[in-house]
Amino acid sequence: MDNYLCHFRPDSLHREPKLIVTMSSLHQLLMSCTECAGETTYRMTEVRGTYVKFEIRCPSCLHSRTWETSPKVGYSFSMNVILSGAILFTGASSAKTLRVLAEAGIYVPCDRTYGNIQSDYLFGVSKYKYI
Numbered sequence: 513m514d515n516y517l518c519h520f521r522p523d524s525l526h527r528e529p530k531l532i533v534t535m536s537s538l539h540q541l542l543m544s545c546t547e548c549a550g551e552t553t554y555r556m557t558e559v560r561g562t563y564v565k566f567e568i569r570c571p572s573c574l575h576s577r578t579w580e581t582s583p584k585v586g587y588s589f590s591m592n593v594i595l596s597g598a599i600l601f602t603g604a605s606s607a608k609t610l611r612v613l614a615e616a617g618i619y620v621p622c623d624r625t626y627g628n629i630q631s632d633y634l635f636g637v638s639k640y641k642y643i
């Protein structure tokens with residue numbers, strides 16, 4: 513495999529590749545300070561479905577930063593909307609899809625949040641796409 517993932521153009525969130533990452537692999541990235549390479553401490557400060565925000569602090573150089581699993585677009589969590597759209601536009605069962613992902617340990621929006629995303633963002637889009 514070439515280094516395809518390293519050359520994506522971040523011009524469209526829904527078209528760029530997404531990865532499923534284990535917490536132990538993510539730990540390898542979060543545990544090292546980006547300023548001094550010292551060992552950091554970090555914690556999850558926000559979890560909203562697929563979105564997780566970490567606060568990272570370095571006790572050696574006192575640098576602190578935050579890191580998010582995906583960007584927010586306005587007040588919405590982009591990957592929650594993208595996942596919900598993929599479920600809706602493929603005709604997949606939302607309950608089964610979300611249950612499969614949750615059973616694999618992947619953070620997903622709950623059924624109620626999925627319903628809110630559908631009504632707030634996706635039903636309007638599907639009117640333009642299919643009518």
Ligand SMILES: [Zn+2]
Pocket residue numbers: 545546547548549550570571572573574575
């Ligand atoms: Zn540091």
